[in-house]
Amino acid sequence: MLLEIRNLTKSFHGQQVLKGIDLSVSAGDAAVILGPSGAGKTTLLRCMNFLETADGGEITFDGKTRPIHEMSKREIREYRMHTAFVFQSFNLFLNKNALANVTEGLTVVRKTDAKTAKRLGMEALDRVGLADHADKYPHQLSGGQQQRVAIARALATNPEIIFFDEPTSALDPELTGEVLSVMRSLANDGMTMLIVTHEIEFARTVSNRIVFMEDGEIVETGETKRVFTHPQKERTAAFLKINTEPKEEET
Numbered sequence: 001m002l003l004e005i006r007n008l009t010k011s012f013h014g015q016q017v018l019k020g021i022d023l024s025v026s027a028g029d030a031a032v033i034l035g036p037s038g039a040g041k042t043t044l045l046r047c048m049n050f051l052e053t054a055d056g057g058e059i060t061f062d063g064k065t066r067p068i069h070e071m072s073k074r075e076i077r078e079y080r081m082h083t084a085f086v087f088q089s090f091n092l093f094l095n096k097n098a099l100a101n102v103t104e105g106l107t108v109v110r111k112t113d114a115k116t117a118k119r120l121g122m123e124a125l126d127r128v129g130l131a132d133h134a135d136k137y138p139h140q141l142s143g144g145q146q147q148r149v150a151i152a153r154a155l156a157t158n159p160e161i162i163f164f165d166e167p168t169s170a171l172d173p174e175l176t177g178e179v180l181s182v183m184r185s186l187a188n189d190g191m192t193m194l195i196v197t198h199e200i201e202f203a204r205t206v207s208n209r210i211v212f213m214e215d216g217e218i219v220e221t222g223e224t225k226r227v228f229t230h231p232q233k234e235r236t237a238a239f240l241k242i243n244t245e246p247k248e249e250e251t
């Protein structure tokens with residue numbers, strides 16, 4: 001087990017949005033979290049990367065189990081050296097070119113020397129197919145390219161797990177393919193990923209595990225093929241049915 005959380009809880013203004021989540025991720029997993037809007041998917045991912053502090057629960061990483069609340073800033077910083085997060089909205093620095101965005105976490109947080117950072121940054125950009133766009137600024141790149149830069153930024157620090165929160169939701173439909181294809185190749189390379197997405201076909205064909213959430217709880221989790229062919233819960237079946245039915249053509 002690479003990462004495990006137990007009984008993770010989180011409330012906002014007295015409303016409990018995570019009601020005791022248990023979830024484990026193994027090395028090499030490409031796990032997809034599915035669920036309706038408001039289920040708590042983003043909050044879960046943000047808590048797992050300490051962008052948000054959970055109210056309670058335990059986390060096991062690197063063989064060490066810690067109550068989230070007892071973790072010091074230093075422990076959290078150490079944990080986050082091994083994780084990366086890809087946001088729906090890319091979160092790139094608009095005044096830095098692609099390479100500088102990718103190397104930021106190396107030079108600033110990890111104090112990697114400039115030459116090594118540049119080499120790792122170029123390798124990461126190459127991996128997302130953007131080596132020849134290293135000098136471009138975000139406004140000179142398409143949304144799909146900007147998200148690929150954000151993925152390169154995640155890769156550059158050689159994380160043990162990457163969290164993705166709806167990485168294609170902000171993109172025009174014709175640009176989602178290039179991002180999904182980069183993610184597909186990462187999954188094929190064995191990168192451990194926990195992905196929130198509404199791209200059902202991507203989930204079905206790329207992930208090895210599905211986690212279905214609703215109303216702050218995990219309703220069902222299991223091997224992808226099993227969940228798609230034999231969902232055990234009514235709610236999962238209904239969600240998959242609605243989301244895989246052919247949509248009416250938009251004109």
Ligand SMILES: Nc1ncnc2c1ncn2[C@@H]1O[C@H](COP(=O)(O)OP(=O)(O)O)[C@@H](O)[C@H]1O
Nearest residue numbers: 012013017035036037038039040041042043044
């Ligand atoms: N920062 C916040 N402050 C207050 N309420 C929040 C905040 N973030 C999320 N929520 C609430 O928590 C619930 C779960 O939200 P979220 O995790 O974004 O769900 P999902 O990503 O599945 O759509 C929603 O009811 C949402 O309004």
Ligand SMILES: [Mg+2]
Nearest residue numbers: 041042043166
């Ligand atoms: Mg969300």
